[in-house]
Amino acid sequence: SPRIAMSTDAAPAELTPEQQDSLLRQLEFYFCDLSFPFDEFLKGQAAEDGSIAASVIAESPRIVTLAPGLDAAAREALLLSLAAKSDSVLVAASGAHFKRRYPLPAEDPAATHSVYIAGMPKDADEAKVTAMLTEAKQAHTFVPIVSVRRLRDLQKTRAFTGHVFVECEDATKAAALAKACMHGAVDCKKAKLLCEFFSSQATSIVDQRAKRASGGAPTKAGGPAAESAKHAKRPREEVPEVEVERGCVLAFEGVGAEASRDAIKELCVKHGGESSVAFVEHYPGNAGGYVRFAAAAGATLALTALAASPEDVGGAAPTWRLLGEEEEVTYREKTKKHKKGDKGGKGKGKGKGKG
Template sequence: MANDLDKKIIKQVEYYFGDINLPRDQFLQKQIKEDENGWVPLDVMLKFNRLAAISKDSQVIVEALEKSEEKLVEVNEDKTKIRRNPDKPVPENKEGHLKKLQERSAYAKGFPLDSELNDIINFMDQYGPVESVIRRTEKENKFKGSCFIVFKTQELAKQFVELDTVKYKDIALLRKMQIDYYADKKKDIEERKQAKKDKKEALIKETAQKIELPNGAILQFSGLPEGQQLTREEIKEKIRESGDFEVVYVDYNKGDLDGYVRFAKENNAVDFFKTLTDGELVIGEHKIKVKALEGEEEKQYLAKTLEVMATQRQKQKNYGKKRKGNFNSGKKHLRNAKHPKKN
């Protein structure tokens, strides 16, 4: 019958070879592959600090593993090596297996940032059996104060989450099922994205309201033959030849079949149109149909133009702030280099 020491050894070794740890433990996988039958020497296993902290006696470890009810790990004949039981292989359906793990996993937040993993595992034993405690970390392996806890059953996970209060060193833990945690996280990300999008659209709208565009200044041209090689400059030059008309922008790319010309002054498009014969602009061999936009067509195009212009101005403004920030950061770096802080 297994005593307390045996149970700790069994739990630790079965964690190493378990469905959760083994697929992501590159060191242990390498050791398994070095033996054609998957045996790992006990002296290698004793390099695992958490097992060595429980016992460094190979004989004690072997005798404990032989008392395991799960029989996940087996011992070789001369009791010098162990391996995962070939009759209990790691699940191959990773997606399905991860889903099942999530169903019996809980999320807990509120652990002090200096908490040791063994202390958290020992704390969670009272709510178990627990298969695994995974500390969540960020850069430089810094503990974030939260864990994913895989319970033996889904019922145990739910019981832990649904308790009125769970305190770790007098600190109440925030708890939820891992599935709910991911759902809430996804919702939070979507809400932040939408808030960012709304803020950006509001800034663009505010900028657009400050831009004034003249009416009667948009000329639309169409009917360009496919494969033509007209350029914006050619279109601008042709319009200049027709009178004192200042073109601000030609909304057209080489190869397009239609486009727009935006004039600088009010009613320039209307006045320019009056200079044409049969509403056609002749450029070289091309006769292009044109018209001055008015009414709803003009409103829609101006609204679209204002949005584009406001977006570009906002980008330029943000770029300017970024450059200023980089410049100030560079100046600070130079100051620190000249006058280093004394420790």
């Protein structure tokens, strides 16, 4: 591509294709899932439609550094021009704002019926990834593929990473695709439901930020907020509370008289995956109970398998269902109360009651 020349008061400045690529990568990083949802400064600059003025991005110290010799107007014009090459950032209808192409992770309606897959060939485009998946041995359980989104390395090279988001028609097919990947039907390194991936990613980022804050270590350079910290005093950023992932608890009814917690756990692990079961609530002689999974993906996989082909536990094949959101909230609150009661009942006797 041709070099772009912009005039300043001093002398003409030229940006090489490499410098332009760096600017585009930085622009995309500001709006990516790893940065934008956690950048309170940038989100605070958003218009009603979620877009950010190009002038705000153009004034970022990092952008200024990457565009030497260009004034603010020239940087803004260049960024708007480069955005046409982006597959993740759009120029808004105003012509002077940027916005994300995709919804924020916490607001993405496709997350419940999509799968995150790592370890695909880095040079495989959307058509190639789709072909690889539809040619898999168990493809009949999850096709058709609705869409494929390839992820880029936005911290270094902007190259594709081999990580993809794959959208299916519904949650059942997404669970089937995740299971096929985990069982080797698709040549990849790992896979999980996208909603689970988004949840774990957010938790990890929040934990990292909390550790930096508590340790007094400087936050790693990221969005304009981090870069502008030394130029203006801003209130300390509060660590957002991460919601507990929903869709992790299955209820069962109708196990046999010989059923045990170990047998129930073994059955669920068989279908949900190794280390997928966090806790089994079942008491000897009872026909029902609950299984809490470590993540929603495990619960979905187990429920899909057991609904399609019921299996005996203790001499009878129980029915299974996923707790609704309100039911799960009630269940978790009840569990917390029981735990607190147990701790209180142990009574370590630290108090000196005079009774």
